[in-house]
Amino acid sequence: MKKKIIITVIGLVFIVSLFVVYSIFKKEEDTSLTKIRLAEVTHSPFYAPLYVAIEEGYMEEEGIDIELLLTPGADKVAAAVLSGDVEVGFAGEESAIYIYAGEEEDYLVTFAGLTKRDGQFIISREEDFSWEDLEGQEVLVGRQGGMPALNFINALENAGIDPAKVNLNYSVEFASLSGSFIGGVGDYVNLFEPNATLLEQEGYGHVVASIGRLSGEMPYTAFYTKKSYLEENKDLLERFSRAINKGLEYVQTHTARETAEVILPQFTDSSLDELEMFVARYKESDSWLSSTYIPEEYFKNLEDLMIENDLLEDNVPYDDLIYNFSNE
Numbered sequence: 379m380k381k382k383i384i385i386t387v388i389g390l391v392f393i394v395s396l397f398v399v400y401s402i403f404k405k406e407e408d409t410s411l412t413k414i415r416l417a418e419v420t421h422s423p424f425y426a427p428l429y430v431a432i433e434e435g436y437m438e439e440e441g442i443d444i445e446l447l448l449t450p451g452a453d454k455v456a457a458a459v460l461s462g463d464v465e466v467g468f469a470g471e472e473s474a475i476y477i478y479a480g481e482e483e484d485y486l487v488t489f490a491g492l493t494k495r496d497g498q499f500i501i502s503r504e505e506d507f508s509w510e511d512l513e514g515q516e517v518l519v520g521r522q523g524g525m526p527a528l529n530f531i532n533a534l535e536n537a538g539i540d541p542a543k544v545n546l547n548y549s550v551e552f553a554s555l556s557g558s559f560i561g562g563v564g565d566y567v568n569l570f571e572p573n574a575t576l577l578e579q580e581g582y583g584h585v586v587a588s589i590g591r592l593s594g595e596m597p598y599t600a601f602y603t604k605k606s607y608l609e610e611n612k613d614l615l616e617r618f619s620r621a622i623n624k625g626l627e628y629v630q631t632h633t634a635r636e637t638a639e640v641i642l643p644q645f646t647d648s649s650l651d652e653l654e655m656f657v658a659r660y661k662e663s664d665s666w667l668s669s670t671y672i673p674e675e676y677f678k679n680l681e682d683l684m685i686e687n688d689l690l691e692d693n694v695p696y697d698d699l700i701y702n703f704s705n706e
Contacts, residue, residue, distance in 0.1 A: 410441065411441055412441055413442075413443045414442055414618065415445045415464040415466070416445065416467075417459065417467045418449065419469040421644070422570040423656035423660060424660055425493070426641055427625035427629050428468070428625060429640075430625040431624060431625035432644075433644065434625070434640060436622075436625060442614070447464060450551070450553035451552050452469035452524055452525065453476075456469065456474065459602065460486070465603060466603050466615075467603070468600070469525075469599065470525030470526075471597040471598075471602075471672075471677070471680055474487070474488055474600075475690065476523070478699055479691070486604060487605050487698075488672065489603065489608060489619060489703060491600045496530070496590040497598070497663075497665055498526055499570075499574040499585045499586075499588055500585070501582075501586070502565070502584050503565060507586035509537040509587070512539060513540075515545060515565040518550050518564040518568065519546050520550070521552060526552075528684065530568055531546075532594055533593045550563065555567050555573075556576075571659065572645065572647070572652065572653075591663055597672045597680060597700075601618070603615065619703040619704060620704075626667060630668065634654050634657040634658035635650075638653040638654040638657050641657075671704045678693070681693050681694065
């Protein structure tokens with residue numbers, strides 16, 4: 379009996395020892411990862427390839443530990459990168475263009491793209507909708523000069539609607555759009571998923587149209603960093619870009635359901651069925667780039683839109699603001 383007890387104790391000690399050694403090894407392994415603080419402009423299934431890269435371990439495979447920091451507003455994301463609060467910003471490319479046009483010496487360089495068209499949906503207080511209904515109505519569009527507002531204007535023009543005939547409300551902060559609409563402000567509001575569907579489910583409006591289907595192709599949301607950080611960390615950012623490329627490939631080659639299952643931990647307030655629907659909408663809208671490569675044509679489309687809306691005086695150099703690690 380004593381012998382059995384001794385053997386049992388020895389076995390337990392052995393198991394505990396293995397666990398301790400594993401924990402120490404795991405800790406050392408984890409500390410070998412390089413942390414990148416990433417400021418994201420919003421948290422949405424629209425950015426599914428990013429979350430796939432995190433949840434599938436592609437970032438860890440490249441030796442990177444990502445810390446996501448929600449930072450509503452592209453201007454605020456740019457400010458966080460410039461101040462050094464984060465290493466990488468994830469927002470609309472227009473914010474990097476504004477910084478460059480302002481003659482910032484250590485300007486923002488975009489090194490990887492993700493989305494190529496707008497990911498917003500129009501929410502109406504009425505169920506019936508046509509683009510002509512927007513004339514004379516108040517629409518909450520976010521910050522003036524931001525990608526959401528610019529693409530909505532572009533969608534209006536492509537739908538044959540004069541933007542001057544629509545009351546564009548730029549006064550509501552990006553993070554407050556849903557709350558303001560629920561509070562009675564505006565006839566329409568433009569929102570990303572999951573906010574668009576959540577608002578509809580709560581009975582405050584109806585999802586009536588996709589802006590992305592009309593807004594055209596451009597570097598809608600991309601990853602940028604300070605010029606100095608890029609120059610000093612090209613290997614790290616190339617590994618980051620490789621991980622994102624794997625995420626982009628995954629969403630292109632897997633079903634919306636499979637993608638939803640992977641990124642579900644990022645969206646604990648949504649069910650798997652809801653998340654599948656969100657991903658399917660973006661997949662059907664051809665929202666994502668095929669790789670992190672940003673074509674010059676897409677960049678020019680954005681510049682032209684900004685110039686047409688008196689937000690930029692002249693073209694800025696593609697080669698200065700875009701640094702592509704991947705080939706087209």
